[in-house]
Amino acid sequence: MLLKGDTEPRSGRGPGIKGWPESERPREKLLRRGPQALSDAELLALFVRSGTRGRTAVDVARGALVASGGIRGLLDLDREELCRLPGFGPARYVELQACLEIGRRHLATQLDRGEPLTTPDATSRFLMAKLRHLPFEVFSCLFLDNRHRVIEFEEMFRGTIDGATVHAREVVRRSLNLNAAAVIFAHNHPSGVAEPSHADRLLTEQLESALSLVEVRVLDHLVVGDGECVSFVERGLL
Numbered sequence: 001m002l003l004k005g006d007t008e009p010r011s012g013r014g015p016g017i018k019g020w021p022e023s024e025r026p027r028e029k030l031l032r033r034g035p036q037a038l039s040d041a042e043l044l045a046l047f048v049r050s051g052t053r054g055r056t057a058v059d060v061a062r063g064a065l066v067a068s069g070g071i072r073g074l075l076d077l078d079r080e081e082l083c084r085l086p087g088f089g090p091a092r093y094v095e096l097q098a099c100l101e102i103g104r105r106h107l108a109t110q111l112d113r114g115e116p117l118t119t120p121d122a123t124s125r126f127l128m129a130k131l132r133h134l135p136f137e138v139f140s141c142l143f144l145d146n147r148h149r150v151i152e153f154e155e156m157f158r159g160t161i162d163g164a165t166v167h168a169r170e171v172v173r174r175s176l177n178l179n180a181a182a183v184i185f186a187h188n189h190p191s192g193v194a195e196p197s198h199a200d201r202l203l204t205e206q207l208e209s210a211l212s213l214v215e216v217r218v219l220d221h222l223v224v225g226d227g228e229c230v231s232f233v234e235r236g237l238l
C-alpha cells in the first residue's frame with residue numbers, strides 16, 4: 001500500500017535503471033567511487049529509490065530539482081509543496097526531514113559540551129547547520145570556558161524575517177549563569193545575504209561593552225547566509 005502522493009507501483013513500466021550499464025547506475029557508482037562522484041540528481045535518486053510510470057528514479061529526481069530550483073530549494077519546501085512533486089509524497093517528506101535532522105546532529109557532535117573549538121571552519125559549519133534553514137532571524141550564543149571549550153549553544157532570541165530584538169541584559173545574565181569566560185555570537189539572515197548590517201555592528205559593540213563589565217570576552221560574531229558565513233573578526237569588525 002502506498003501513502004497518498006507517493007510513487008506509483010512498478011507494474012507497467014519500461015526498462016529502468018537496472019537496464020543501464022553497471023558503471024552508470026547511481027548505487028554501483030557510489031560504491032565504487034564514493035558519493036562525491038554522483039550528481040545531485042543521482043544522489044536524490046538513491047533517496048527516491050523508485051521511479052514512476054515510464055520514468056526512472058533519476059528522471060523523477062531530476063524533475064524535482066528543476067521544479068524546486070536545485071537541492072537547496074528542494075530541502076526548503078514545506079510538506080504540501082514537496083508532496084505536489086511527481087514521485088514524492090508524505091512518506092518521502094518524513095524520510096527527507098529525518099535525513100536532514102541526522103545531518104544537523106552529525107555536525108552538532110563536532111561541538112559537543114566540553115569539546116574545544118579547534119577550527120573556525122568547524123564552528124561555521126555547525127552554525128550554518130543550526131541557522132541556515134530558518135525562515136526567521138535567530139540570535140544565538142556559543143558560551144565557552146576559559147579554554148574555549150563549549151559550555152552551551154543557545155538560541156537566545158527569535159524574530160521575524162528581517163530582524164530580532166536582542167537584550168544585552170539577558171546575554172550577560174546567561175553568561176554569568178553558565179560561568180562563561182567567552183562567547184561567540186551568531187545570527188542568520190533569512191534573505192540569504194550574509195553581509196553584516198549597520199545594526200549588526202552596533203549590536204555587537206553594545207554586547208561587547210556590556211560583557212566586558214563582567215569579564216566575558218567576545219571572540220566573534222558570525223552572520224549566516226545562504227551557503228556562506230561571515231566572521232566579524234575576519235572582516236576586522238571586532
